[in-house]
Amino acid sequence: MTEVLLPQPDGTLSRHALDTGGWRWSRPARAATSRQVLAAAHVVADPFADNTPGSPAALDWDSTLAYRHHLWRHGLGVAEAMDTAQRGMGLDWPTAAELIRRSAKEARACGGRIAAGVGTDQLTGPATLDQVADAYLEQLEVAAEAEVQPILMCSRALAAAAGSAEDYHRVYDRVLGQADQPVILHWLGPAFDPALTGYWGSTEVPEATGHFLDLIHAHRSRVDGIKVSLLDAGHEIGLRRRLPEGVRCYTGDDYHYPELIAGDEQGHSDALLGILDGIAPIAAASLSLLDSGDTAGFRAQLATTVPLSSHLFATPTYHYKTGLTFLAWLTGHQSAFAMVGGAQSARSLPHLAEVLRLADRTGLLPDPELAARRWTALLATAGGL
Numbered sequence: 001m002t003e004v005l006l007p008q009p010d011g012t013l014s015r016h017a018l019d020t021g022g023w024r025w026s027r028p029a030r031a032a033t034s035r036q037v038l039a040a041a042h043v044v045a046d047p048f049a050d051n052t053p054g055s056p057a058a059l060d061w062d063s064t065l066a067y068r069h070h071l072w073r074h075g076l077g078v079a080e081a082m083d084t085a086q087r088g089m090g091l092d093w094p095t096a097a098e099l100i101r102r103s104a105k106e107a108r109a110c111g112g113r114i115a116a117g118v119g120t121d122q123l124t125g126p127a128t129l130d131q132v133a134d135a136y137l138e139q140l141e142v143a144a145e146a147e148v149q150p151i152l153m154c155s156r157a158l159a160a161a162a163g164s165a166e167d168y169h170r171v172y173d174r175v176l177g178q179a180d181q182p183v184i185l186h187w188l189g190p191a192f193d194p195a196l197t198g199y200w201g202s203t204e205v206p207e208a209t210g211h212f213l214d215l216i217h218a219h220r221s222r223v224d225g226i227k228v229s230l231l232d233a234g235h236e237i238g239l240r241r242r243l244p245e246g247v248r249c250y251t252g253d254d255y256h257y258p259e260l261i262a263g264d265e266q267g268h269s270d271a272l273l274g275i276l277d278g279i280a281p282i283a284a285a286s287l288s289l290l291d292s293g294d295t296a297g298f299r300a301q302l303a304t305t306v307p308l309s310s311h312l313f314a315t316p317t318y319h320y321k322t323g324l325t326f327l328a329w330l331t332g333h334q335s336a337f338a339m340v341g342g343a344q345s346a347r348s349l350p351h352l353a354e355v356l357r358l359a360d361r362t363g364l365l366p367d368p369e370l371a372a373r374r375w376t377a378l379l380a381t382a383g384g385l
Contacts, residue, residue: 001017001020002017002018002020002368002369002372003015003016003017003018003372004016004018004356004372004375004376005376005379005385006350006353006354006356006357007349007350007353007379007383008350008353009350016356016357016360018360018365018368018371018372019360019361019363019365019368020368020369023366024363025281025282025284025285025363026285027073027074027075027281027284028074028075028284028285028287028288030075031075031076031113032075032284032287032288032290032291033291034287034290034291035261035268035270035271035287035290036077036225036248036250036270036271037075037076037077037270037271037276037283037287038076038077038078038079038113038115038250038271038272038273038276039071039076039077039078039079039273039274039276039277039280039283040079040082040083040084040085040272040273040274040276040277041067041068041071041078041079041080041082041084041085041277042067042084042085042086042277042321042324042325042328043057043059043064043085043086043091043099043340044059044060044063044064044067044325044328044333044334044338045057045058045059045060045336045338045339045340046058046059046060046338047060047335047336047338051090051338051339051340051341051342052341052342053090053341053342054341055341056092056094056095057086057090057091057092057095057340057341058095058340059095059099059340060334060335061102063333063334063335064099065102065103065106066333067328067333067334068080068103068106068107068112069106069110069112070280070333071112071276071277071280072107072110072112072113074280074281074283074284075284075287076276076280076283076284077112077113077114077115078103078107078112078113078114078115079114079115079116079117079151079272080099080100080103080104080114080115080116080117080148081096081099081100081103081116081117082117082151082153082274083117083153083188083192083193083274083318083321084274084277084320084321084324085099085117086321086339086340086341086343087117087119087121087153088119088121088156088193089318089321089341089343090339090340090341090343091340092121093121093122093139096117096121097139097142100116100142100143100146100148101142101145101146103116103148104116104146104147104148107148108147114148114149115148115149115150115151115184115272116143116146116148116149116150116151117151117153117186118136118139118140118142118143118150118151118152118153118183119135119136119139119152119153119154119155120132120135120136120139120155120156120157120158121156122135122138122139123135123157126157126160126161127157127160127161128161129158129161129162129167129170129171131157132155132157132158132161132171133170133171133174133175135155135157136152136155136171136175137174137175137178140175140178140179144180149181149182149183149184149224150179150181150183150184151183151184151186151227151272152172152175152176152183152184152185152186153186153188154186154187154188154193154196154199155171156193156195156196158171159195159196159197159198159199160195162201164201165200165201165202165211165214166201167201168199168200168201168211168215169211169214169215169218172185172215172219173215173218173219176219176222176223177222179222181224182221182222182223182224183222183223183224184223184224184225184226184227184250184272185212185215185216185223185225185226185227186226186227186229186252187199187200187212187226187227187228187229187230188229188252189229189230189231191230191231191315191317191318192229192317192318193318200212200215205230205232205235209235209239212226212239213239213242213243216243216244216247217244220244220246220247223247224247224248225247225248225249225250225270226239226243226247226248226249226250227250227251227252227272228249228250228251228252228253229252229253230252230253231253231254231255231256231313231317232253233253233255233256233259233260236249236251236253236256236260236269237260237264240267240269241266241267248270249267249269249270250269250270250271250272251269251270251271251272251273252272252273252274253273254273254274254275254309254310254312254313254320255306255309255310255313257269257271257273257275257302257306257309258286258298258299258302258303258306259299261290261298261302262290262295262298262299274313274320274321274324275305275308275309275312275313275324277324277328278308278309278312278323278324278327278328278359278364279305279308279309279362279364281364282301282302282304282305282362282363282364283302283305285301286298286301286302289301304362304363305362307358307361307362308355308358308359308361308362308364311323311351311354311355311358312324312327312355314351319343319346319347321339321343321346322339322343322344322345322346322347322352323347323351323352323355325337325339325343325344326344326347326352326355327355327359327364329374330356330359330365330370330371330374330375331359331364331365331366331367331371332366332367332370337374337378349378349379349382349383352378353375356371356375359371
C-alpha cells in the first residue's frame with residue numbers, strides 16, 4: 001500500500017492510500033470519429049531558466065512537444081497556444097509564435113490534428129480598433145505559414161477599445177475577410193479572464209449572444225465553429241441550436257462536458273477543452289464508447305472525471321493551469337512542477353492535495369509510487385514537514 005499525507009483546509013493532515021491496482025487505460029486504435037475533439041495543451045517551463053513574473057517565457061521544448069505527442073497518441077487533436085498554455089498569463093507572443101511553429105511541425109510528422117490561438121497579445125497599452133485588427137492579422141499570418149487552423153481568441157485590447165457591438169464587427173469583419181481557411185471563433189467568459197467582461201458589445205449575455213450570432217451568420221463560410229467558454233450548459237445548448245447549418249459548437253465548458261458532448265435529439269457539441277489536457281486516457285476510452293454507439297457508457301465513464309475537473313477549474317477559474325501542470329508532473333510527463341511566470345504558486349497545498357486525491361480516485365495515476373514520491377517531496381519543502 002502506498003500512502004500519502006494530504007493537508008486539509010483546516011490545517012490538519014489526513015492519510016490517503018493510493019490505488020495501486022494497475023493502469024487500466026489503453027490507447028485507442030484510432031482517433032474518435034463521432035466528435036471533433038481538441039485538447040487545449042499546457043506548456044512545460046524550463047525549471048532552470050528565469051521564469052519569474054514579467055520575464056520572457058522559457059520553455060522546456062522537449063517536454064512541451066512530448067506532451068503534444070501524448071495527446072495525439074490518444075487520438076485527440078491539439079489546440080495550441082491557447083489560454084491553457086498561459087497566453088496572457090506568462091506566455092509572451094514571440095514564444096507563443098515559436099510554439100505554434102514547432103508544434104505544427106510535430107503534428108505534420110505524426111499526422112495529428114492541430115489548431116492554434118490567434119490573438120492580439122503583442123499589443124502593450126491602449127490600442128485603436130485598427131491596431132487591434134493589425135495585431136490579429138499579424139498572428140493570423142503566423143498560423144497560415146505554419147499551416148494550422150486559426151482559433152480567433154478574444155482580445156483584451158479589443159474589449160478595452162470597443163465601445164459598441166459595431167466596433168467588434170468592424171475588427172472581426174476585417175480579420176475574417178483575410179483568413180485563408182475557416183476559423184474557430186472563441187468566446188472566453190469573464191470567469192476565465194475578467195478583462196473580457198462585456199465582450200461582443202454587452203454585459204448582458206443574451207444581448208451579447210445576439211451580436212455574436214449576427215457575426216457568425218454574416219461570415220458563415222469562414223467560420224468552422226465556435227468555442228464557448230461561459231460555463232453555462234443551458235446557454236450553450238440554446239446557442240448551438242441557433243447556429244447556421246455546418247457551423248460546429250466546440251464546448252469549452254469544463255463542468256458539463258459529458259452531457260454537452262453526448263448531445264440530445266437536436267444536436268451535440270464537439271469539444272475544445274482544457275480539461276482534456278489532464279484526462280486524455282479516459283477521454284479517449286470514453287470517446288471510443290461513443291463511436292460504438294454506447295452513449296450511456298460514454299456519459300457514465302467520462303462523468304467520473306467531472307469532480308476532478310470541477311476542482312481544477314474552481315474559482316478563481318483562470319488558475320486551472322496550475323492544477324493541470326501539477327497533474328502532468330505527478331503522472332511523469334514533466335520533470336519539475338514549474339510554470340512560466342511562477343504560476344505554480346497560484347494554488348494552495350490543500351488545493352493540490354485534493355487534485356492528487358481526485359486524480360487517484362479517477363484512475364489517472366499510471367505510477368502511484370512516483371506520484372507519492374513527488375508529492376511527499378513537495379509537501380516536505382513547501383509545507384515544512
